[in-house]
Amino acid sequence: MRTPPKAEKLALKTRAGEIILDSRKVAFLPECQTLLVADMHFEKGSYLREFGRSVLPAFDTQDTIERLRVIADDYRPKRIIALGDSFHDMRADERLSPQAAAQLNALSGDACEFIWVLGNHDPDIPSAVTGGREDHVQAGGFLLTHHPYECPDGVNICGHYHPKAKISSRLGSVSAPCFAVSEAGIILPSFGTFTGGLYVSDPAFTDAMPNIQSVVVAYKHRIFQIKAR
């Protein structure tokens, strides 16, 4: 087995302070030792099996938790904040396996607090899962939410849109998930294993972030900041 290359990170200076963007599609706030992850969509696979009536393999929850665990081991944060849509649907708690709930709960403990910011997919978090439930969290100059908010002086960090970008050149083009960055906000890529993306050039996305400055593209273990055109 080849060892995977080390995940690349990019430190971004914002008017609210520094933020680390990680090629594994998470962000880290060094000042308050907080790990941020958005749109995990746990139990989307089982949702599609049950309600989409398909024989899809539902290994996505397991995979998403496992990837998050590796990242948490790496940062050893004081807080992990999930920026909403962590669970795919309201009835995810009926399908979440006890093992998965235990693995999730093991991520937090005395040294690390877990906070669930509630999203449109998950106004409720399954009761088997520990951690705080919040509508939003203020972390220094950073306002952490699910949907984007106006943040006149600070920086809003949110999820919801699953941004991805297409970068073209003479050789061809590459599509990959990205962080969308403007002066007043950063939209995180979706983290869930079975989640798709929305191009930042899509009108629905442009409405959400009209003043986009750059995209920070996560491709394999690398990360690239590219100016928005």
Add this chain to the structure above:
Amino acid sequence: MLDTVTQTKRLSAGKVPGEFERWFERQGWAIRDYQRQMVGAFARREDTLLIAPTGGGKTLAGFLPSLIDLSQKQTGAGAKLHTLYISPLRALTNDIERNLNRPVAEMGLPITIGVRTGDTKSYQRTKQRKTPPNILLTTPESLMLLLSYPDAADYFADLQTVIVDELHSFATNKRGDFTSLALARLKTLAPGHIRFGLSATIADAQAAAKWLGPTDAPAKIIEVRGDASPKLSIMQTEARYPLGGHNPRFAVKDIYAAIKKAKSSIVFVNTRAQTELLFQQLWQINDDNLSIGLYHGSLSRERRQKTESLIAQGKLRAVVSTSALEMGIDWGDVDFILQVGAPKGVSRLLQRIGRSNHRMDEPSEAVLVPCNPLEAVECAVAMDAIDAGQRDGEDYTEGAMDVAVQYIVNRACAGKFKKRETLSEIRSAWPYRNLSKSDFDLLVGFAQDGGYALKAYDRFSRLKSTSRGYEISSPQQARRHRMNIGTIVEYAKLRVRRFPNMKSKRFRNIGEIEERFVMGIAPGDSFVFGGEVLRYHGIRDMALEASPMPKKTPPKVPAFAGGVMPLSTFLAGGVRRLISQPAGWSRLPAQIQDWLALQAQFSQLPKSEGVLAEGFFDRGVHVIVIHSFEGRKVNMALGLLMTRRMEMRGLKPLTYSITDYALTITSIEPVNQVADLMSEDILSDEYERWVSEAPMVKRSFRKIATIAGLTEQRLPGAKRTMKQVTFSTDLIYDVLLKYDPDHILLRIAREEAERDLLDIPRLRRWLSDVQGEITYKILPHASPLSIPSMMQLGKETLVGEAKMAILEGAAHEDMADMRLETVRDFVNENATKG
């Protein structure tokens, strides 16, 4: 001598009743020997394959026994389906209906005929299910749908004959596998019926007869050869041949002149985009206002039917068409065929030529218009093959497993089944004769709940297993399955709404266009569709809205899927032989001979043994062109493996692209020798690792996942776009590989990628053949032979690191920009302070 019938021994003629004899006489026709033999075959209840040239009354021969039998039976109320006709094309069923209705009406026969395809309106479907016609004309997909209903057993109980038309088009692909399973099911439901297969071009009649009959009971063969061989020539033109690409613009004046001379012609091109392109080009020089039409599968049904009837009535001087008009349809007065672009296969070319002069005893006439030098060589080789009576070989393969999954679910929709019975039913379809019990169990397991090694924590299953057998778990499940029946995985499409002007609120649907194309155009851009230039307004409700563009700006041409037609191996070999032997060049246009002579002077000609590779620099990158002449599948596999080795050797490969003839690889570092890159061990060293990561396997997986019912193209109510399907199947593939690497679908995807996209066994043989005979010419510039292969602009596949390089490039440029902006900010800040 027309009715040269082989294998006449036991195929004696059947009795044709007087009223039929008289009807034939009134048409001025004599009943042909083989038409009588088909009547005999029907009486003897023998599965029979009829191979006869186009225009010989082949279709009538297929139906004649049924018409006779029905005319002698008590039909009317309570009668059930007697004859089922399966056609690969919807258009063909309409045409056959017209042609059958005539004798039925003129003889006053009490026979009802119905058409059942995807185009059939739902009230007609309901009516057909309640009172079946005596003869039903349908497509494989519609047939499978009929078989999915619980009343199928009753519906098909009295079936006497199944006619499979254009059999060659089914025999070697998934749609054929699908059809063979439907035939197997029919045999269980109505054991007494017989199968007739019809075809004009089949290379291996024995294999086709095996396919048609149940396993181990091949059909009898009646083969008829026509005497008149077609008159073929390559278009004489003063214009210079383009060195690459497929654009017929250089010859458009000659094409127009040829159309003008003929009474009525069909101009065949190879892709939908080319129909639009050539139609525009012809229209621009149409000074005589000839009525020229265009026809391809993306146009709306109304538009297609209108064009069909205009041709049938002889109201069009020419129609520019894709292969959509290639089969069966009888276009009365067409007297001239133009083939623009390479023929790609002998059988295909014959099929196209057969559209003209629909009388077997007169030769058809056709002119070929190659659009680059290699196409010209291919045309010459195809013409020689036709003169020599040679055909492309068909490649009969084992039945596809994803199709079998779909069949199992289809079977479950119709009612309970026992595994043992269904296995033997599937094995009675010839492509599936070797299906093992253990694989069948895996397929049923997948059909049931996915059959994953890691059992998920949920309750869902698609099939319910009871003590009396398996059945579908719910009506919704059956509905979902029925909406996804078929083996053709389509790209997401948008309807095209044509508004008369920009302000109008009224529109007409004029066809469908691929979503992919729309992503590349902006509102206000112009594009051609359905033969006119339209201005793109925007997208609303899954439809593209546009109105006619008054000014003639250079429009974009939409890209349609399925553009690439694979070259038959037979032709590829012929092209290589002809190029390597200057003695045979006299058949080629003078310009092409010059081009080959230049190749010999500048580099060298490929020999009939070994392989020629050429290396040179072009626009700052190093290019290797390997002239394998082995077809796309071998070139694709070689490209994947070679670029991998080049990466390991530090040669920094960037892209590779393939044609039927050659593989082109670009790299940053120059390549001084290729023997190591093409040694046989690339298959052992790199192959294993490559297999699980190759994008080709993902591409196969995408199709398989749809056909096997893991993901769907159409959900009841909501139309899912292909974009979502594409995305999620890639993710599913990754997850399966990680958590259930031995899963049946992964195995099928690998096998299929190897079979359909990359021919590994053939690559292995070829690599072994050329060892020690690899000639590598290092040249100061691209050679004449390399230029057509290099013209595959924008069709390159990026190699691993090239994607990183694109992102790095974009990021680097921006870093410079952003730094400069920071400097400006500093200066501005200082200025305001100061």
